[in-house]
Amino acid sequence: MKEKLLINGGKILSGEIEVEASKNAYLPILAGSILCDDNVTFLNAPHFSDIENMCEILKLLNIKVLREGDILTLDLHNKKNEKISHEHTNKLRASIFLLGPLLAVFKQAVISYPGGCNIGTRPIDIHINAFKSLGVKIVERHGYIYANAQNMKAGKVVFSSVSVGATESVMMSAVLLKGKTTLYNVAREPEVKELARFLNALGAKITGAGTEKIEIEGVKKLKGVEFSVCRDRIVAGTHLLLGALLGKDMRILGARREDNEILFNILKESACEIKEDNLGVTVSSCGRSEAYKFIETLPYPNFPTDLQPQLMVFETLANGTCVIKENLFENRFNHVMELVKMGADIFVKDRLAIIKGVEKLYGADVFASDLRAGAGLVIAGLVAEGYSTVHNISYIDRGYERLEEKYARLGADIKRLQE
């Protein structure tokens, strides 16, 4: 059933909103659970469709998945290897995370190419080449990856460029290998650290996550755990940008400066007030801000591509011109046309978006093209004058939990309707 969000913009937002656990941490962690033969219980599993879709694949592998509210238990005692078809992988790029754990446990895997948000070609060559460098035999045929790890050995992997997913994939594949595997030029994202924290809680021996080199000392077996995953820094950043536009003492529980250092700095320079405490931040808008001159998306600890659309919405209303350079994904400006429909003044040239601030956005019918673009359009609708309808909201549900209910509790006029 297709749904849309109807928003009557311009309402001031106050009260509390809580940030859910991180989608991008959860997805590899769910896949990594396969490495253990016991029960694994997650105490704070959000209701994101990406998480539900990953659980559907786990069920296919004969893993019992039990959900009671936010508590998600995986019973991994009777897991088995299965070919993972396009029907399962096309909904979720994170399906590629299954390859490493399946190779570690079953020594072979057959999996269709991953799907996911439409933000660029998103190849998986870095994953594949890294596995090959550890001795995995891989044949790519008819849209499937056939991988055999009978001769896989611990060793050295030097990533050709920094990839969050490839770092996580290979890290998981090496946990049960005999000997030491060293990964160079790895991603330093907090989600990589969180995966290492989870695997170590299961009994793995991983050091260096969060730096440029990760070392994995192989262990024979992992044990079950109860685990809570860190908060979603991208969701926190989304709420923060919304609060900077419309907040009046809007309290974001679980938002932390250290997760979004650059965004905090941008916002501190703009017209908004942010108070930090142990549990989160309180943000109030102080009116129209000065445009931030230039910002580019780059791997952590730089500005995240996953907050680029939301920041762009913020800058459409600033005083002056902001240039945003998107370095990660070649097709991540799909929200621009939708924002222009709402009155934004944005010009795109290759990977640059030149945003000249306008005084107002006006409600319009707009279409989400991916998860974070969708979140950006919701912010735009909330700040615009009049009614907006955001279509294609299944993208938003991939990584935000009933966003409209949370924003409505802050005072937004927003509801979910059937198309």
Ligand code: UD1
């Ligand atoms: C992860 C995040 C995603 C975020 C991205 C960048 C998850 C589930 N998703 O995606 O939300 O936007 O990091 O922070 O954690 N690349 C290749 N070949 C590969 C792999 C990647 O060329 O095999 C390229 C990509 O096209 C991109 C760059 O490397 O240009 C970085 O991508 P990567 O870090 O791998 O992103 P994901 O792990 O897919």
